[in-house]
Amino acid sequence: MTDIAITINGTAWEGTVEPRLSLADLIRGELTLTGTHLGCEHGVCGACNVEVDGVPMRSCLMPAAAADGCAITTIEGQYGEMAERLRAAFTTHHALQCGFCTSGMMATALDILRRGLGRDEATIRRELAGNICRCTGYQGIVAAILHVAQETTP
Numbered sequence: 001m002t003d004i005a006i007t008i009n010g011t012a013w014e015g016t017v018e019p020r021l022s023l024a025d026l027i028r029g030e031l032t033l034t035g036t037h038l039g040c041e042h043g044v045c046g047a048c049n050v051e052v053d054g055v056p057m058r059s060c061l062m063p064a065a066a067a068d069g070c071a072i073t074t075i076e077g078q079y080g081e082m083a084e085r086l087r088a089a090f091t092t093h094h095a096l097q098c099g100f101c102t103s104g105m106m107a108t109a110l111d112i113l114r115r116g117l118g119r120d121e122a123t124i125r126r127e128l129a130g131n132i133c134r135c136t137g138y139q140g141i142v143a144a145i146l147h148v149a150q151e152t153t154p
């Protein structure tokens with residue numbers, strides 16, 4: 001067992017975790033933040049993406065013990081202008097149907113926008129390659145990211 005201390009959505013949390021516990025299971029189980037979804041559970045689909053120290057991370061692959069000292073943001077903690085704009089754009093552009101991929105998509109999409117890569121469709125599609133959506137055909141997701149990039153870039 002390992003003692004860890006993390007910040008989750010701005011709140012400090014300390015606890016003891018088993019070596020094989022994934023960050024995803026800590027988030028969904030112990031912390032009951034079920035907006036983070038589990039699809040494949042082996043690093044393929046991106047549904048479990050959360051921000052770890054500001055970088056999107058597969059929470060199904062990351063041991064909870066490895067998150068010691070990190071600041072983690074899940075869909076429940078995504079605040080700020082960019083996140084609000086992106087949420088609105090997802091609605092406007094019908095960027096989700098079942099919503100299973102959406103929290104992981106949001107983590108990746110915010111990262112794309114923060115790195116200034118949201119202004120052309122080909123780049124967005126390449127950056128989204130690690131996030132699988134079985135419903136939308138991706139067009140609405142790409143349009144939402146383009147929309148926010150155009151709104152926020154002079």
Ligand code: FES
Pocket residue numbers: 037038039040041042043044045046047048049058059060061
């Ligand atoms: S559940 Fe983590 S990548 Fe699919």
Ligand code: FES
Pocket residue numbers: 095096097098099100101102132133134135136
């Ligand atoms: S909206 Fe259903 S998987 Fe993306």
